[in-house]
Amino acid sequence: MKLTVHTPPEVPLEAEILSPTSLAGLSEAEVSALIVHHGNRKEALGEFFSVNGKMNGRLELEGDLSFVKLIGQGMADGEMFIEGNVSGHLGCGMSGGRIVLNGDAQDWVGEDMTGGSITINGNAGHMVGSGVRGAEQGMLGGEIFVRGNCKNEAGGAMRRGLVAIGGNSGDFTGLNMVAGTVIVLGEMGIRTGSNMKRGSVISMNPARMIPSFSYSCTYQPIFLRFYLNYLRDVGFEIDDAWLNGSYQRWCGDAISLNKGEVLLYQS
Amino acid sequence: MDSSVAAEPNIRVVKNATCTFCGCVCDDMELTVDLDQKRITKAKNACVLGKAWFAEHSVDESRPVAMIEGKEVSLDEAIDEAAKILVNARFPVIYGMSNSTSEAQRETVKMADLLSANVDSTSSVCHGPTGMGLQGVGEPTTTLGEVKNRADMIVYWGCNPSDCHPRLSTHYAVNPKGMYIPNGRKDRTVINVDVRSTTTTNIADVFVQVKPGSDFELLWGLRILVRGGKLNPAFEEQTGVPIDVIENLASRLMSCNYGILFFGMGLTMTRGRHYNASALHMLATDLNEHTHFVVKPARGHGNVTGADTVMSWQTGYPFGINFNRGYPRHEPGEFTTTDIMCRGEADAACIIASDPMANFAKPAIDHMKKIPMISFDPKPTPTSQAARVAFTTACYGINTPGTVYRMDDIPIPLRPAFESPFPSDLDILKPLVKRIRELKRAQY
Ligand code: SF4
Numbered sequence: 001m002k003l004t005v006h007t008p009p010e011v012p013l014e015a016e017i018l019s020p021t022s023l024a025g026l027s028e029a030e031v032s033a034l035i036v037h038h039g040n041r042k043e044a045l046g047e048f049f050s051v052n053g054k055m056n057g058r059l060e061l062e063g064d065l066s067f068v069k070l071i072g073q074g075m076a077d078g079e080m081f082i083e084g085n086v087s088g089h090l091g092c093g094m095s096g097g098r099i100v101l102n103g104d105a106q107d108w109v110g111e112d113m114t115g116g117s118i119t120i121n122g123n124a125g126h127m128v129g130s131g132v133r134g135a136e137q138g139m140l141g142g143e144i145f146v147r148g149n150c151k152n153e154a155g156g157a158m159r160r161g162l163v164a165i166g167g168n169s170g171d172f173t174g175l176n177m178v179a180g181t182v183i184v185l186g187e188m189g190i191r192t193g194s195n196m197k198r199g200s201v202i203s204m205n206p207a208r209m210i211p212s213f214s215y216s217c218t219y220q221p222i223f224l225r226f227y228l229n230y231l232r233d234v235g236f237e238i239d240d241a242w243l244n245g246s247y248q249r250w251c252g253d254a255i256s257l258n259k260g261e262v263l264l265y266q267s
Numbered sequence: 268m269d270s271s272v273a274a275e276p277n278i279r280v281v282k283n284a285t286c287t288f289c290g291c292v293c294d295d296m297e298l299t300v301d302l303d304q305k306r307i308t309k310a311k312n313a314c315v316l317g318k319a320w321f322a323e324h325s326v327d328e329s330r331p332v333a334m335i336e337g338k339e340v341s342l343d344e345a346i347d348e349a350a351k352i353l354v355n356a357r358f359p360v361i362y363g364m365s366n367s368t369s370e371a372q373r374e375t376v377k378m379a380d381l382l383s384a385n386v387d388s389t390s391s392v393c394h395g396p397t398g399m400g401l402q403g404v405g406e407p408t409t410t411l412g413e414v415k416n417r418a419d420m421i422v423y424w425g426c427n428p429s430d431c432h433p434r435l436s437t438h439y440a441v442n443p444k445g446m447y448i449p450n451g452r453k454d455r456t457v458i459n460v461d462v463r464s465t466t467t468t469n470i471a472d473v474f475v476q477v478k479p480g481s482d483f484e485l486l487w488g489l490r491i492l493v494r495g496g497k498l499n500p501a502f503e504e505q506t507g508v509p510i511d512v513i514e515n516l517a518s519r520l521m522s523c524n525y526g527i528l529f530f531g532m533g534l535t536m537t538r539g540r541h542y543n544a545s546a547l548h549m550l551a552t553d554l555n556e557h558t559h560f561v562v563k564p565a566r567g568h569g570n571v572t573g574a575d576t577v578m579s580w581q582t583g584y585p586f587g588i589n590f591n592r593g594y595p596r597h598e599p600g601e602f603t604t605t606d607i608m609c610r611g612e613a614d615a616a617c618i619i620a621s622d623p624m625a626n627f628a629k630p631a632i633d634h635m636k637k638i639p640m641i642s643f644d645p646k647p648t649p650t651s652q653a654a655r656v657a658f659t660t661a662c663y664g665i666n667t668p669g670t671v672y673r674m675d676d677i678p679i680p681l682r683p684a685f686e687s688p689f690p691s692d693l694d695i696l697k698p699l700v701k702r703i704r705e706l707k708r709a710q711y
Binding site: 010011012014037038039040041067088106107108126133134171172175190191194208209210211212214254255 | 356504592612
């Protein structure tokens, strides 16, 4: 099924029903009649989107989606392809299926997700794969791939899963992390891994570490080859030198459990 | 207590009046008011800022009470127009409130609820990160009375109360004698941590100069020491503070009887923002393993604390609240006003006693120029000039009674000095809410 924006919303549109899971089994007319929140008004989806085709597990979205929030919330299966920039909370709480976005996403991509995968062929905002504020655990599983850059607090409080950023990340990458893996191929901002308990944050560039991290050794982590080959398979550009390179290993955060690690590519 | 005594004809002395200029909300002012000229001629007990606040206040009776598109109209017409703008909007934003009474703030939240609007206070551009920080880690809190009577360790971190809250030290925290602080200043240690020396440094026993943007690392270092760890040399490199100074600071903090960390925008508005505030709260929590330690943000505008308090008890959240779906949701960054305006999402705005057109980022201001705005302000400001509907209001505390929250969340009643020809925020909000209700009813 394909949904094309014919009238872009003037104010934020909260459209959590836009997912293959929610639309499964519905006809064009039924989908057009679904209710979305346009600011403080309830309106029919058909006021904004023209709906074409049958729902067979694959949903395509196209047009000016820059004010559309919560796309793919709670998605559990199927595939969704999105052309255009989207607003916040893409794929929040999703548990399965696949989202591919050709464009930029704003904050809170994959917040609290437990499974499935999100690929963003553009940039993402703050809090990629983070938990809601104040939560002890964020992302519990699944994969988020961002080709471009992301802003602060990527992988905040994540517990399992993989977040890979092709470009640069902002400050506090892997903040409060409990476990899981964050890979940043570009540069990271400052204060990486602060308050992390366990988990791995990996970057292909030098980074300034908070002093509560201590340098342990430089080595060639074999597991990383698997990760990097996997990232190459899903379309990231991986330098051959990274596969066999040496990485500095920093442990921290000493203020917390001190069982986390930050690996920085050296040579 | 007798609050108004006629001293001479047309001179009124108001005892125990309240200054609403800064978050100290001093309630021991003695104001001499010239009723003919509608001016305050003397403000006994006030600090320099308070004196200026009272002295500068005059009522310009030539201003119209309400304007639409810059033209004078009656109050009723303006209220009707404002109600229409707000009811027709799909994403109305209500913002400000820090220079208003808590009664007016309560009515504002009611209006936001009724309109399914977005409501936010100026906290989102000053101490909002503090709220976010403590949501994650909890808040060891206190009142200024307790500080006066018990605190023997005062830390001013990234704030300059000597210039911004002059009586915080002299009236509450440093100089006064207290129940367990019999010798006043002599019994207290004052520590100032900042990126440069300020006038507050002059009253401090210890000054720790930290490299700009590395408060977080210094707080982290202190936490490690308080938890019994050791510091590596990288701490000195990154913070610019020698290791022995950090160690000395930590041992002083641990060995006091009752300590308080006051902090300001040096922490909340520099890189790291809410996480800097979190780190400070976590330090206080760690210190509570050794002694009693509390944290207080040294808050700026008169009643910004009231805005947080009122919104918290009405909606459960302190700022950045959205009612679009009929129930309150809170998300800093998503529902905070500058972010909404920067993304161009709002289609109407109601600005209460605040001037975002003067202090928001440029993209936000550009968007606000495009949408209909309603403003409440005693004086002309860039915001009131850009507003479609502008109300002239009486000044809270000077002309109108009500309640204001001090920076330690203590409600303090106001004793107005003289009457203004203009209505208070509340006097306008009440009929506005009524009109909104009528229009909404007609819609359905
Ligand atoms: S300290 Fe603040 S509240 Fe007290 S008199 Fe000075 S300006 Fe007014």
